[in-house]
């Protein structure tokens with residue numbers, strides 16, 4: 001079996017594809033894989049680290065307003081389809097799966113033109129621009145939120161969930177927090193602003209440090225690679241050397257960390273939410289205001305409605321709101337456990353089984 005996956009830009013589009021590859025590899029050790037992304041996206045770091053063969057094409061996103069750079073984008077889109085066709089002809093996949101981000105627009109479209117079976121995976125509750133465009137051409141569309149079905153041709157849509165959910169569901173508790181110089185026996189809150197970090201969350205966390213360092217719980221904080229040096233500079237002067245609060249730029253073994261924390265604070269990216277609910281973690285969600293159709297608020301609201309999370313609108317984020325919400329959960333284990341149970345109910349722990357079944361309907 002030869003499987004070509006494509007997706008990128010941010011972790012939320014990349015990790016589901018990586019989880020799918022790992023799953024198929026375990027089932028079919030002789031299967032071959034190729035991941036097509038861009039040099040600029042996070043995939044150029046994440047995918048080779050996972051030992052998955054990786055090729056790149058050049059592509060850029062459309063600006064929403066009319067602009068000269070859109071002409072360059074169209075030019076790049078056409079040449080990227082040509083390059084994608086070359087890659088596909090050479091690799092000869094049995095199936096091509098796109099998990100979102102501009103890059104998979106060219107790759108999946110090229111595969112369709114070459115009559116190769118195609119699937120797209122939509123992680124969000126509102127369809128991304130690329131997936132909307134591709135939905136006319138692909139054979140099947142795997143979704144994670146029932147709300148998004150209306151954005152696609154109904155006969156193609158199958159509820160599968162997010163493969164990352166199944167991967168993290170099977171992770172056992174461990175001593176992983178000691179790698180971060182944290183204790184393994186006191187409640188821990190993990191804070192991160194999606195796969196790239198978030199300036200607003202960094203600022204609120206920095207402002208909260210004086211309060212957080214006096215708490216009976218501990219904090220692991222990932223600032224995002226690009227913000228790290230700025231945050232680190234201020235961090236050390238506030239927390240001192242021995243502290244219950246640890247800062248890192250990025251967490252590479254997130255699946256292990258998630259299995260060992262008690263509460264998550266973060267943006268409301270769909271892949272993160274799939275992980276959180278799969279493990280049954282309570283969360284405090286601060287949806288990014290800078291995403292298409294405000295889809296993170298919709299992602300978050302779907303959990304808040306089920307008492308599986310609480311939300312702080314980005315405009316209301318500051319040290320008081322942040323620390324108050326963290327305290328509400330970290331200092332009240334009954335509340336935390338009730339939210340954990342509601343969160344678990346929302347998880348789809350067999351997402352990769354479902355996506356794999358969908359693949360086999362097109363390849364066998």
Ligand SMILES: CC(=O)N[C@H]1[C@@H](OP(=O)(O)OP(=O)(O)OC[C@H]2O[C@@H](n3ccc(=O)[nH]c3=O)[C@H](O)[C@@H]2O)O[C@H](CO)[C@@H](O)[C@@H]1O
Nearest residue numbers: 010011012015123194195222250251254269270271272291
């Ligand atoms: C700004 C933007 O466009 N965000 C979108 C992007 O978010 P983003 O890439 O931030 O997506 P998610 O929050 O869904 O996923 C982040 C992924 O990165 C991992 N991770 C994160 C931080 C870290 O230090 N280590 C680590 O491994 C998380 O565990 C998760 O697997 O894709 C999501 C899924 O389509 C969308 O819902 C988001 O709206």
